[in-house]
Amino acid sequence: MTSSFSASSFPASFPESTVLGYPRIGPDRELKRALEAYWEGRSDRAALERTARRLREDTWRRLAELGLGGLPSNTFSYYDHVLDTAVLLGAVPERYRNDDDLTAYFAMARGAEGLPPLRMTKWFDTNYHYIVPEIGPDTVFSLDAAKPLSEVREARALGLETRPVLVGPVTFLLLSQAAPGSPDGFAPLDRLDDVVEVYERLLGALAAEGVGWVQLDEPALVADRTPAELAAVEAAYGRLGGLAERPALLVATYFGSLGEALPVLARTPVEAVALDLVRGTAGDVGLLAGKTVVAGVVPGRDVWRTDRDRALATLHAVRERAGRVVAGTSCSLLHVPYDVERETGLDPALRDRLAFAEQKVAEVVALAALLAEGPGADAPRRPAPQAQPLASGARAAEGRAPYAVRAAAQAERLKLPLLPVTTIGSFPQTGELRRARAALAAGEIGEEAYESLVRAEIEHVIAVQERLGLDVLVHGEPERNDMVQYFAEHLDGFAVTRHGWVQSYGSRCTRPPILHGDVRRPEPITVRWARYAQSLTSRPVKGMLTGPVTIVAWSFVRDDLPLRDVVFQVADAVREEVRDLEEAGIGVVQVDEPALRELLPLRRDGQAAYLEWAVAAYRWATSGAADHTQIHTHLCYSDADQILAAIDALDADVTSVESARSRGRVLAEVGGFGRGLGPGVYDIHSPRVPGADEVERLLEEALRAVPADRLWVNPDCGLKTRSHEQVEAALANVTEAAARLRERLHRGEAGRRGETRPDS
Ligand SMILES: Nc1nc2c(c(=O)[nH]1)N[C@@H](CNc1ccc(C(=O)N[C@@H](CCC(=O)N[C@@H](CCC(=O)N[C@@H](CCC(=O)O)C(=O)O)C(=O)O)C(=O)O)cc1)CN2
Ligand SMILES: [Zn+2]
Numbered sequence: 131m132t133s134s135f136s137a138s139s140f141p142a143s144f145p146e147s148t149v150l151g152y153p154r155i156g157p158d159r160e161l162k163r164a165l166e167a168y169w170e171g172r173s174d175r176a177a178l179e180r181t182a183r184r185l186r187e188d189t190w191r192r193l194a195e196l197g198l199g200g201l202p203s204n205t206f207s208y209y210d211h212v213l214d215t216a217v218l219l220g221a222v223p224e225r226y227r228n229d230d231d232l233t234a235y236f237a238m239a240r241g242a243e244g245l246p247p248l249r250m251t252k253w254f255d256t257n258y259h260y261i262v263p264e265i266g267p268d269t270v271f272s273l274d275a276a277k278p279l280s281e282v283r284e285a286r287a288l289g290l291e292t293r294p295v296l297v298g299p300v301t302f303l304l305l306s307q308a309a310p311g312s313p314d315g316f317a318p319l320d321r322l323d324d325v326v327e328v329y330e331r332l333l334g335a336l337a338a339e340g341v342g343w344v345q346l347d348e349p350a351l352v353a354d355r356t357p358a359e360l361a362a363v364e365a366a367y368g369r370l371g372g373l374a375e376r377p378a379l380l381v382a383t384y385f386g387s388l389g390e391a392l393p394v395l396a397r398t399p400v401e402a403v404a405l406d407l408v409r410g411t412a413g414d415v416g417l418l419a420g421k422t423v424v425a426g427v428v429p430g431r432d433v434w435r436t437d438r439d440r441a442l443a444t445l446h447a448v449r450e451r452a453g454r455v456v457a458g459t460s461c462s463l464l465h466v467p468y469d470v471e472r473e474t475g476l477d478p479a480l481r482d483r484l485a486f487a488e489q490k491v492a493e494v495v496a497l498a499a500l501l502a503e504g505p506g507a508d509a510p511r512r513p514a515p516q517a518q519p520l521a522s523g524a525r526a527a528e529g530r531a532p533y534a535v536r537a538a539a540q541a542e543r544l545k546l547p548l549l550p551v552t553t554i555g556s557f558p559q560t561g562e563l564r565r566a567r568a569a570l571a572a573g574e575i576g577e578e579a580y581e582s583l584v585r586a587e588i589e590h591v592i593a594v595q596e597r598l599g600l601d602v603l604v605h606g607e608p609e610r611n612d613m614v615q616y617f618a619e620h621l622d623g624f625a626v627t628r629h630g631w632v633q634s635y636g637s638r639c640t641r642p643p644i645l646h647g648d649v650r651r652p653e654p655i656t657v658r659w660a661r662y663a664q665s666l667t668s669r670p671v672k673g674m675l676t677g678p679v680t681i682v683a684w685s686f687v688r689d690d691l692p693l694r695d696v697v698f699q700v701a702d703a704v705r706e707e708v709r710d711l712e713e714a715g716i717g718v719v720q721v722d723e724p725a726l727r728e729l730l731p732l733r734r735d736g737q738a739a740y741l742e743w744a745v746a747a748y749r750w751a752t753s754g755a756a757d758h759t760q761i762h763t764h765l766c767y768s769d770a771d772q773i774l775a776a777i778d779a780l781d782a783d784v785t786s787v788e789s790a791r792s793r794g795r796v797l798a799e800v801g802g803f804g805r806g807l808g809p810g811v812y813d814i815h816s817p818r819v820p821g822a823d824e825v826e827r828l829l830e831e832a833l834r835a836v837p838a839d840r841l842w843v844n845p846d847c848g849l850k851t852r853s854h855e856q857v858e859a860a861l862a863n864v865t866e867a868a869a870r871l872r873e874r875l876h877r878g879e880a881g882r883r884g885e886t887r888p889d890s
Contacts, residue, residue: 142342142378144402144422144456145199147498150382151462153487154206155633156185162637190285197495203281203292209239209636215297216263219328220272223264241816252728254385257684259635265318266309273331298346299325300363326366333376345380352386353732360394371399384461386410386732393417407444408460416451423452426460428493433686435485436493445501457498463487467630475628480646525750531757533805539758544670548875549843549868550601554764555674556848557591557606584609592666599865602718603671605663613676614684618643620655621703643685651703654710661714673711673719678704678747683725694743704751712759720762721752727773741776748780766847778803788846801835810846812860819859825867838875843868
């Protein structure tokens with residue numbers, strides 16, 4: 131049974147071990163299945179709630195069984211914890227309000243009939259996505275504490291005391307966007323006083339419930355913050371700490387060092403601060419003397435077993451300087467899979483080096499026990515036989531010819547019309563394909579049966595694109611389970627898991643591959659599928675590869691080499707694949723880098739150096755291509771503004787970007803690139819089919835920023851999450867819009883900047 135404490139002994143002492151959060155999708159993605167059944171009308175609210183409750187209970191029981199002291203609660207979510215916080219604060223925009231709270235909740239997350247969802251974006255530098263709350267000057271806040279309170283009660287019914295976890299007020303507002311119609315200069319943080327007032331009432335309600343500790347997550351404090359923002363932190367926690375009736379407060383920071391925010395938190399009356407001692411350092415931790423420090427020494431974002439000696443030494447060092455220390459994870463365990471013991475297919479030598487969420491909990495518990503034994507305790511060393519690193523580092527790409535020269539060679543070879551229409555790569559992943567892949571893995575069907583299904587799908591996708599009149603075709607990626615996992619399965623140096631699901635957004639998950647050794651490409655990966663697709667049509671088929679930064683960003687990566695060297699190893703493999711596609715007669719190759727922005731360091735001082743090597747790796751991967759081979763790249767989910775110069779420096783012949791939901795800004799920014807550009811005209815995240823008129827208007831708008839001879843027509847992103855029906859209807863409208871506009875351009879009726887053909 132877990133150690134618990136009584137709220138009446140305030141300030142309660144903190145348990146000796148804890149984790150900042152836990153996965154919630156379920157060991158077998160039970161929540162995903164329950165959500166999708168509910169959304170599709172195959173089940174009801176009661177069934178969804180039953181699954182959710184069972185997942186929460188299983189988690190608390192398991193954590194208690196493993197001997198964990200401080201159990202978190204309110205880490206469950208039906209979709210996203212930032213959205214949950216907006217609901218808690220009553221910040222539900224008017225247009226989503228509904229008598230049924232769950233209907234309003236999912237409308238914000240996923241949209242509803244005629245109602246687009248709220249924006250979704252990356253949670254710091256992770257592959258988790260949160261829903262961006264909308265806060266305006268007139269947003270009326272009100273407390274809805276039902277969720278954290280009921281989770282506390284549920285755990286109590288099992289005999290377990292928990293610590294509710296909430297996004298803290300400063301991070302919540304910094305992650306929010308100004309509601310439409312807010313006056314210029316308004317920032318959501320302007321509403322801090324009002325939001326803190328709701329948190330005050332929340333803390334009161336939790337205290338009344340007998341809750342001893344509350345965790346407020348403030349990861350925004352590990353990024354560069356202005357003096358005004360730091361002052362806001364001090365004011366907010368000064369107020370919350372000054373309350374007479376409240377639980378003890380743990381402010382959790384993670385994903386980096388606190389830096390100048392540490393002395394600020396130190397001055398506030400909060401009882402405990404959690405520090406990420408994996409990605410960050412302890413800094414001026416001595417300033418926290420008198421508070422409890424939750425020392426995040428067990429990595430929450432990788433899958434490697436913790437080096438016990440090092441972790442214990444860190445715990446001792448922090449204890450010496452700060453006093454009371456608790457063993458913890460560096461961040462929530464949301465970012466790792468549940469249990470490595472289930473991965474019976476992994477090489478045992480590798481598996482022995484791995485720790486997933488359950489194993490990490492056990493590590494935290496063990497470290498807490500060793501810490502309690504005192505400084506002399508003898509800790510077992512972690513067995514960490516690492517592969518010999520390759521002598522590797524940056525390779526300098528001897529660039530391709532200047533764009534004008536390449537563009538002329540490509541125009542000559544590809545003979546594309548004005549406003550060429552293409553897609554981003556994937557076509558709908560049918561249930562039939564997914565089931566066949568599962569059957570293949572289970573040995574129920576053979577390779578040949580599976581591959582003939584893939585070929586049939588390629589035939590279908592090529593036929594659809596020819597019929598609709600697209601100009602640069604794709605094979606549709608039917609052979610890929612995921613754009614990163616698929617490549618990992620075909621490269622040496624990676625392992626993949628069977629059950630290692632990690633939530634990416636809502637019900638969508640990935641199984642991040644484990645990059646544990648030197649990366650090599652034993653043989654061509656995509657060439658035979660590209661060649662097969664090209665054999666079916668006289669139009670150009672675009673080869674489709676995932677870029678080196680994205681492959682690494684969406685994997686769990688060895689930590690014994692600089693990230694940059696690992697990325698360059700992957701870039702070597704991609705470079706070989708580009709060459710082989712070219713040799714197979716493929717004239718257009720797309721190398722996707724949707725995660726380019728994601729790995730950008732949170733603090734400015736590391737950003738320039740990162741962008742320099744990330745761009746260099748991309749150019750190394752693509753610069754082996756001949757001038758007459760057209761290189762495309764694709765980015766999405768990127769707040770492009772911060773990395774525009776880097777995107778330009780990729781030097782791709784054609785760049786497609788997501789823009790359906792933030793159009794004007796993107797266009798103004800990327801219009802000046804001077805090479806091919808495809809601002810998305812079809813928002814593939816919504817089931818909605820855009821009309822031809824609508825697409826035509828979007829293209830007209832694009833023509834104001836991009837000359838006609840450089841404008842491409844394409845969706846925002848891949849089509850894998852849509853249905854064939856939606857995709858065919860949408861693409862028919864897209865090609866029709868492009869044809870109409872092309873006709874008008876030829877008659878000289880549209881486009882103001884279509885005068886500069888590079889080959890004339
Ligand atoms: N790695 C990665 N990160 C990314 C993206 C991405 O595409 N890949 N896109 C952005 C958005 N994130 C996304 C993340 C996941 C998915 C997604 O669609 N995931 C699928 C799973 C994809 C997959 O691995 N599919 C496998 C396994 C499919 C499966 O569930 N199989 C069943 C059996 C078959 C069945 O009955 O349907 C099972 O295992 O139980 C396959 O196709 O082979 C899902 O959650 O549903 C989409 C976007 C950013 N980050
Ligand atoms: Zn994309």
